[in-house]
Amino acid sequence: MGFILISLIILIGITSYFLGNFRAKNLRTSNQKNLKSLSHYYGYYVALWAVVPALLILLMITSFKSFFIEQYVLSDFIALGSYTETELSLLFTQIENTALGIKLFDENTILIDGAVNKLNYINKTIENLTYVTVLGFSGLLVLYSVFNINHKLNSRKIVEKFLLVLYFTCSLVAIMTTVGIIFSLLYETLRFFSQVPITDFLFGLNWSPQRVFVREAGDLDTRDLANAFGAVPLFAGTFLIALIAMCVSVPVGLLTAIYMSEYASPKVRDWAKPIIEILAGIPTVVYGFFAALTVAPLVRDIGQGAGLTVSSESALAAGFVMGIMIIPFISSLSDDVIKSVPQSLREGSYAMGATKRETIVKVLLPAALPGIVGSFLLAVSRAIGETMIVVMAAGLNAKLTANPLDAATTITTQIVVILIGDQEFDSPKTQSAFALGLTLFVVTLALNFIALQVVKKYTERYD
Amino acid sequence: MKNIKIKADNLNVHYGEKQALFDVSMYMEEKQVTALIGPSGCGKSTFIRCLNRMNDVIDICKVQGKIEIDGNDIYAPDMQVEQLRERVGMVFQKPNPFPKSIFENVAYGPRIHGIAEHKSDLEEIVVNSLKKAALFDEVKDRLYDAGTGLSGGQQQRLCIARAISVNPDIILMDEPCSALDPIATARIEELMGDLKTEYTIIIVTHSMQQAARVSSRTGFFHLGKLVEVDKTETIFSNPSDQRTQDYITGRFG
Numbered sequence: 001m002g003f004i005l006i007s008l009i010i011l012i013g014i015t016s017y018f019l020g021n022f023r024a025k026n027l028r029t030s031n032q033k034n035l036k037s038l039s040h041y042y043g044y045y046v047a048l049w050a051v052v053p054a055l056l057i058l059l060m061i062t063s064f065k066s067f068f069i070e071q072y073v074l075s076d077f078i079a080l081g082s083y084t085e086t087e088l089s090l091l092f093t094q095i096e097n098t099a100l101g102i103k104l105f106d107e108n109t110i111l112i113d114g115a116v117n118k119l120n121y122i123n124k125t126i127e128n129l130t131y132v133t134v135l136g137f138s139g140l141l142v143l144y145s146v147f148n149i150n151h152k153l154n155s156r157k158i159v160e161k162f163l164l165v166l167y168f169t170c171s172l173v174a175i176m177t178t179v180g181i182i183f184s185l186l187y188e189t190l191r192f193f194s195q196v197p198i199t200d201f202l203f204g205l206n207w208s209p210q211r212v213f214v215r216e217a218g219d220l221d222t223r224d225l226a227n228a229f230g231a232v233p234l235f236a237g238t239f240l241i242a243l244i245a246m247c248v249s250v251p252v253g254l255l256t257a258i259y260m261s262e263y264a265s266p267k268v269r270d271w272a273k274p275i276i277e278i279l280a281g282i283p284t285v286v287y288g289f290f291a292a293l294t295v296a297p298l299v300r301d302i303g304q305g306a307g308l309t310v311s312s313e314s315a316l317a318a319g320f321v322m323g324i325m326i327i328p329f330i331s332s333l334s335d336d337v338i339k340s341v342p343q344s345l346r347e348g349s350y351a352m353g354a355t356k357r358e359t360i361v362k363v364l365l366p367a368a369l370p371g372i373v374g375s376f377l378l379a380v381s382r383a384i385g386e387t388m389i390v391v392m393a394a395g396l397n398a399k400l401t402a403n404p405l406d407a408a409t410t411i412t413t414q415i416v417v418i419l420i421g422d423q424e425f426d427s428p429k430t431q432s433a434f435a436l437g438l439t440l441f442v443v444t445l446a447l448n449f450i451a452l453q454v455v456k457k458y459t460e461r462y463d
Numbered sequence: 464m465k466n467i468k469i470k471a472d473n474l475n476v477h478y479g480e481k482q483a484l485f486d487v488s489m490y491m492e493e494k495q496v497t498a499l500i501g502p503s504g505c506g507k508s509t510f511i512r513c514l515n516r517m518n519d520v521i522d523i524c525k526v527q528g529k530i531e532i533d534g535n536d537i538y539a540p541d542m543q544v545e546q547l548r549e550r551v552g553m554v555f556q557k558p559n560p561f562p563k564s565i566f567e568n569v570a571y572g573p574r575i576h577g578i579a580e581h582k583s584d585l586e587e588i589v590v591n592s593l594k595k596a597a598l599f600d601e602v603k604d605r606l607y608d609a610g611t612g613l614s615g616g617q618q619q620r621l622c623i624a625r626a627i628s629v630n631p632d633i634i635l636m637d638e639p640c641s642a643l644d645p646i647a648t649a650r651i652e653e654l655m656g657d658l659k660t661e662y663t664i665i666i667v668t669h670s671m672q673q674a675a676r677v678s679s680r681t682g683f684f685h686l687g688k689l690v691e692v693d694k695t696e697t698i699f700s701n702p703s704d705q706r707t708q709d710y711i712t713g714r715f716g
Binding site: 265342344345346347348349350351352353354355358362363366367 | 520522559571626
């Protein structure tokens with residue numbers, strides 16, 4: 001039904017555009033008076049009246065109708081008074097299924113058959129009503145707006161105003177989503193902290209939420225909770241892997257940037273830069289199995305050859321591959337920053353008799369430093385948020401270790417582990433994922449914020 | 464007749480396909496100011512950028528002909544371009560101090576050429592250079608503030624101090640006052656008068672009054688050719704070429 005109705009509304013919209021346009025042209029020729037806007041703006045004006053309110057009404061009807069239908073259909077059962085909220089909603093699903101011809105249970109047949117009839121009836125009625133209301137409204141408003149066109153009406157301004165509202169609404173959608181996510185994170189996190197003290201979470205050294213899971217929720221003991229949710233091993237693992245990644249990506253990325261911006265001929269640059277940037281476009285899952293199947297065994301073999309104990313999944317392998325992945329973040333951003341150092345500074349340095357290397361080290365890099373640091377920070381926040389590589393290559397073992405050859409796990413990995421599979425939504429185990437998510441969010445946000453501040457504060461130094 | 468410091472012989476410069484200088488031959492006298500005038504795009508900047516081989520930086524630029532400084536060919540294969548530029552300093556059209564402190568800006572050259580052995584030598588060089596550039600009194604209390612925080616005229620004098628910090632023989636100035644107000648311009652011109660006692664100065668300028676005020680010899684460039692070069696008085700009072708006459712009387716350019 002929705003599709004046909006919306007097509008109809010759009011059709012009315014297009015027709016009314018021509019209607020408004022035509023009427024405005026007519027007025028212009030018959031009255032010899034100047035209208036305030038060009039004719040097609042009157043077309044838009046009428047079309048907006050035809051489409052926008054109709055769509056809003058449709059939206060309202062669709063969002064409220066399910067509640068209304070449920071109440072109506074279930075009224076007999078509610079009158080009995082013996083059903084709980086959950087049972088009622090299950091019952092409604094059953095009725096819906098029966099209406100579709102799927103029959104799973106045989107109880108309450110008479111009542112359910114009645115309800116099915118009711119459901120079919122109300123669905124039909126509401127559908128018809130929707131058609132009448134929406135199309136009627138649309139038509140009325142077309143009439144109103146067409147006759148509202150006169151020489152005093154400035155439709156151009158009205159169309160501009162409407163667009164302003166539209167832009168605002170769109171940006172509001174993004175903002176509200178962000179706010180919504182933050183609040184749902186906060187809400188679940190607070191529920192988690194009502195069961196597990198925040199200090200245990202932030203400073204506890206032992207992470208083993210499985211322990212809580214194996215017991216029934218009713219049997220939960222405070223002792224189980226007390227020692228299961230210490231996130232320090234996760235923080236440490238995240239930090240360790242991000243550090244390894246940065247050790248790989250900072251030197252390689254920075255030197256690449258210097259080569260690309262100062263040494264490479266335009267020809268080399270033209271084909272080399274896109275290739276490097278492809279690195280950023282490879283799906284992380286691909287990096288993940290590259291890390292798990294190639295790098296991790298390699299690290300293990302080399303380590304064993306050197307007489308070290310290396311677990312088959314190691315922080316080093318994951319960190320190394322992650323470092324490769326974030327090279328383009330650093331090289332591309334730093335390259336742009338170094339390139340944007342004014343040519344006059346290069347010439348100033350060359351004119352003093354400096355060599356290319358001296359110019360790069362003593363003038364260009366210091367001048368570009370804020371941007372370079374900014375690119376590092378963005379890369380770090382990317383490394384901290386990365387999941388797949390770690391899941392596949394570094395293991396799931398929440399061990400508190402600083403040894404890069406050992407298995408390690410990160411915040412994001414644990415969130416994945418916690419939320420995979422079936423479990424009650426209000427167990428502390430599930431909620432701990434939200435607490436981890438919030439922690440991660442705060443850290444990444446802070447890093448991004450600092451990065452942007454650093455970049456902003458120092459960029460206007462030369463002009 | 465003064466000593467000849469720089470001598471250019473049949474200089475031809477191409478940027479890719481386009482020829483920017485045609486058979487330019489001229490000489491410049493030691494410890495004198497030589498001015499180069501001419502309309503925009505006439506090749507005068509290209510010419511002085513040949514004198515310290517700044518055009519080397521531009522890939523498509525090809526220089527043919529000969530330039531001698533003190534009788535040495537600066538385009539000779541064994542010429543070290545870094546050492547050449549140590550002897551031939553340059554001041555640019557737009558002040559371009561490095562985003563470092565005032566002190567570090569001036570100390571840059573001495574540091575890369577290893578001129579100062581001790582920190583005290585370096586300080587002495589910086590202070591002397593700033594004094595010679597008539598900037599010291601204005602900045603002596605804030606030597607460690609950013610050089611980019613100075614006014615335009617001060618920045619340009621800082622660039623002059625930077626250029627003379629390595630004690631060059633020659634200073635090239637490429638329209639050094641075009642981004643400055645008249646007061647700052649007057650200070651720079653005054654400074655040039657002082658500097659020419661020690662340095663050979665070549666200045667490119669758009670202002671004919673400036674050329675007349677500061678220089679002893681003037682060359683007029685037009686469409687990549689050196690039309691005329693002579694004593695400044697002669698150029699401005701009695702030029703031999705009609706194009707020079709037209710230009711200085713403001714009929715074109």
